[in-house]
Amino acid sequence: MGRVWDIPVHDSTRVRDVRVAVEAASAQARLDPHRTAVAALVATELATNLVKHASGGRVLIDLVDRPGATRAPAVQVAAIDYGPGIPDITAALRDGYSTSEASLGAGLGTCMRIASDFDLYSTSRGTVAVARFDQEPATRREGNRQGPRAGGINVPLGHAEHSGDAWSCARAGSRLTLILADGLGHGAHAAHASSAAADELHRSAHLPPEEILRHMHPALRATRGAAVAVAQVDTDTGELAFAGVGNIGARLHAGDSWDHLVSHPGIVGAQFPASVPVRRRPWRPGDLLVLHSDGLPSRWIPPNDLGLLAHEPAVVAATILRDASSAANPVRDDTSVAVLASDPVDRRHDPA
Incomplete structure (x- = not known):
C-alpha cells in the first residue's frame, strides 16, 4: 500500500514540498541517489513552471507499476494546470529551451531526455505533463510504443x-x-x-x-x-x-x-x-x-x-x-x- 502525494502548487513555497515528496517516493521505489536527483530536478522544474506560466496547478506523485518481468515500481510525477497552454510545443520540447527566469535551466526538453518516460499535452485549456522515473535512464520512447x-x-x-x-x-x-x-x-x-x-x-x-x-x-x-x-x-x-x-x-x-x-x-x-x-x-x-x-x-x-x-x-x-x-x-x-x-x-x- 503506497503513499500518494497530491500537492497544490500556487506559489514558490510549494515547489520545495514537491521536491521533498519526490525524494520520499524515490526512497520507497529504492531508486539510487543519481536517479533520485534526476527525479527531483524534473519535478522541481515542472512545479516551477506551474507557478511561472500557469498561475498554479497541482502535482500528483505516485508509485506505479511497469508491465514486465518484475514489479519494480516507477515514480510518476504528473503536473496538471488550467493555464493558457504552451504556444509552441515543438520549441518547448527542444533541449535547453526555457522562458522562465526562475527555471533551473533544465527546460522541458531536458526533462524529456533524462526521465525514464515523459509526455505532455497542452491546449488553451491547460497543460498536463507526466514524467516517470525508474532505475534505468531514459528509454527510447518511440521504440517502446509498440x-x-x-x-x-x-x-x-x-x-x-x-x-x-x-x-x-x-x-x-x-x-x-x-x-x-x-x-x-x-x-x-x-x-x-x-x-x-x-x-x-x-x-x-x-x-x-x-x-x-x-x-x-x-x-x-x-x-x-x-x-x-x-x-x-x-x-x-x-x-x-x-x-x-x-x-x-x-x-x-x-x-x-x-x-x-x-x-x-x-x-x-x-x-x-x-x-x-x-x-x-x-x-x-x-x-x-x-x-x-x-x-x-x-x-x-x-x-x-x-x-x-x-x-x-x-x-x-x-x-x-x-x-x-x-x-x-x-x-x-x-x-x-x-x-x-x-x-x-x-x-x-x-x-x-
Whole structure:
C-alpha cells in the first residue's frame, strides 16, 4: 500500500514540498541517489513552471507499476494546470529551451531526455505533463510504443496520504491486463483492499478476466472488499476482454464512437456474483479504453481530440480527470482513472 502525494502548487513555497515528496517516493521505489536527483530536478522544474506560466496547478506523485518481468515500481510525477497552454510545443520540447527566469535551466526538453518516460499535452485549456522515473535512464520512447500500453492517475480525497483506489497492469505472454479497484470507504483500510487486488493481479495475470476476479475474491476477504474491473488485451487474437464486479466505469473508444462496458453488481471480497459476464470486443489500432472509479462525475464527457488519444495513457487519464472536475467542482471521493491504449496514429502534437 503506497503513499500518494497530491500537492497544490500556487506559489514558490510549494515547489520545495514537491521536491521533498519526490525524494520520499524515490526512497520507497529504492531508486539510487543519481536517479533520485534526476527525479527531483524534473519535478522541481515542472512545479516551477506551474507557478511561472500557469498561475498554479497541482502535482500528483505516485508509485506505479511497469508491465514486465518484475514489479519494480516507477515514480510518476504528473503536473496538471488550467493555464493558457504552451504556444509552441515543438520549441518547448527542444533541449535547453526555457522562458522562465526562475527555471533551473533544465527546460522541458531536458526533462524529456533524462526521465525514464515523459509526455505532455497542452491546449488553451491547460497543460498536463507526466514524467516517470525508474532505475534505468531514459528509454527510447518511440521504440517502446509498440503494442498495447497502460497508465493511470490516482487522486486521494482531500489530499489524504492514501487513496482507496488503485490501478495496476501486468503482462503475461501475449496478454496485457489492466485493473482498477475501488476499496470500500476511504483511507488506509480502503487502500488495503485495493492494494490486495493489485497484488493478486500479478499472481494471476495469465488467467482470463473472470478467473482473475474469482482469484481476487478470497484474497480480499480479510479486507473491506472492493469494486474491481479487469480489462485484458490479447495481441495474438486481437481481442479485448472486459469483466467487472461493482461500480467501476468503463468506456471504450473504437472507430469514431464511445461505448459503455458495464460491470456486474457485487463486491469482490464480500458479495461475489454467481457468474461474471465477460464483454469481448475486437481490439484494433487506435482503440482506447478508460476505466474510472465513481469519484469521477458520472456524466463526464469523453475527449473528442484525437491528438489527446494518441498520447501516453497516463497523460490521457490525467487530462480526463482534470477536464471532468474543476476548482469550483472538485472530486468528492478518491478518484482513479486508468487507460489501456493500442498503437495509435501519432497525432500527439497536432493542433487541438
